[in-house]
Amino acid sequence: MDTLILARWQFAITTVYHFFFVPLSIGLALLVAIMETSYVRSGDETFKRMTKFWGKLLLINFAIGVATGIVQEFQFGMSWSEYSRFAGDIFGAPLAIEALMAFFLESTFLGLWIFGWERLPKLAHLGCIWLVAFGSSISSFWILVANSFMHQPVGYVLRNGRAELDDFGALLTSGHVWVQWPHTMLAALATAAFFVLGISAYHLRRPLSRPGQELFRRSFQIGAIAAVIGTVGVILAGHAQAQYMMKVQPMKMAAAEALWETEDPAAMSLFTVASVPEQRDLFVIKVPGVLSFLAYNRFTGAVPGIKELQARAEAQHGPGSYIPNVFLTYWTFRAMVGAGFAMLGLAALALALVLRHEIQRWTSVLWLLTPAIGLPYLANATGWIFTEMGRQPWIIYGLMRTEQAVSPTVGAAMLLISLVGFSLVYLGLIVATLFLMLKYARNVPGEAPSAPLPAMRPAPLSR
Secondary structure, three states: OOHHHHHHHHHHHHHHHHHOOHHHHHHHHHHHHHHHHHHHHHOOHHHHHHHHHHHHHHHHHHHHHHHHHHHHHHHHHOOOHHHHHHHHHHHHHHHHHHHHHHHHHHHHHHHHHHHOOOOOOHHHHHHHHHHHHHHHHHHHHHHHHHHHHHHOOOOEEEEOOEEEEOOHHHHHOOHHHHHHHHHHHHHHHHHHHHHHHHHHHHHHOOOOOOOOHHHHHHHHHHHHHHHHHHHHHHHHHHHHHHHHHHHHOHHHHHHHOOOOOOEOOOOEEEEEEEEOOOOEEEEEEEEOOHHHHHHHOOOOOOEOOHHHHHHHHHHHHOOOOOOOOHHHHHHHHHHHHHHHHHHHHHHHHHHHHHHOOOOOOOHHHHHHHOHHHHHHHHHHHHHHHHHHHOOOOEEEOOOEEHHHHOOOOOOHHHHHHHHHHHHHHHHHHHHHHHHHHHHHHOOOOOOOOOOOOOOOOOOOOOO
8 A cells, every 4th residue: 555545545544534523513512502492581490401411412412523523634744744835725725714713712612611501691592502602613714715625616826836825715615615615514514413313312212210211301402493494494404505506616516426428418426337447337327307407407408428527637647546435425315315314304304293293102203213313323424424525636726636636755664553543643532432332321310320239248157
């Protein structure tokens, strides 16, 4: 394995690990803020207990998310030093603003929120959690501004072999940012909603006489509403993102459909078995016209195929392969979309139970919702892999190839050692997070702890 492959694996593993925690922090901060708002407005202690219960899980997730994100900044300057040398003037600006503006905002007010119970006035304490929610949302915006430059470079000028920032406004108003950020925010809301739904469903399967039933019934209601808003929104935002992708990265769309030849109207692939080296289908099930609809909102319209796009890229950039990993792009796209529509069905079912006041009658649905916590994580991870792998072979689309970005001074042995080390450390953090989450998610607020076993005394010796 050479340095390029190892560097890509290292960054991919650390990014996916980190992205397990980010959407939940963003979405759960918003839901906790809504719960505390309900408490301040109504004075109902149940909402206060809800806020504290879900807030504790938010804190665990936030802490691990911060720990897993620190490593990525070091990789930009070490494994990917050539990338940082070429685009650091642009890429570093939004990341610096994110740290100074958003991360410090959310971490500062999260601390005030944690220790401010019964010390701060109610409105001031409520303001803290809303600032945390706002900070986490703005944090994602600045990170996606940096990432969007890699997908659609704007606002730069090439000078002395480097891309230098020329128009900061163009960076902020990039079309890619404004289709990617809403999609990410709605995915975060859906992630938090299914987290709340799944844990609430676990507790609602218990007898009605158990403490905490009202808390989890209300949590289920909030989670169901948020799940419907999040899943419907993320599907619509994803549709807009796909149409924009057709304009700026048509090769990604072609690879996502394993579309070898240009079609008009273009059919959407439901299932394809292809010979990638020969660029032909072996077995395919397609729906006529649907890919054209996804691209243009009508059932006609040419969608360029991989072969045509490869020829265009060679004419523009010179000889070489400009085709991403079709197998990985195709199946990660389907995993993301499949998980999204499964979430939509379950969210609609959960909301129907809420509207019919039959939450605890349909225990089979409650049983489904607990493992469904994993669906948003599947969609988030595969969606991120699809987004980044579909851009290959470019690290900055049309400007810099991925193999040009890796550091020439970091050897394969160093990368391999750090890759194994990071993977093991992150695995340990995942295990610790799951342990803490399970421990506190099973705890029912207001329920007395189990009585300790009586002390064992030695029996008297018989005479």
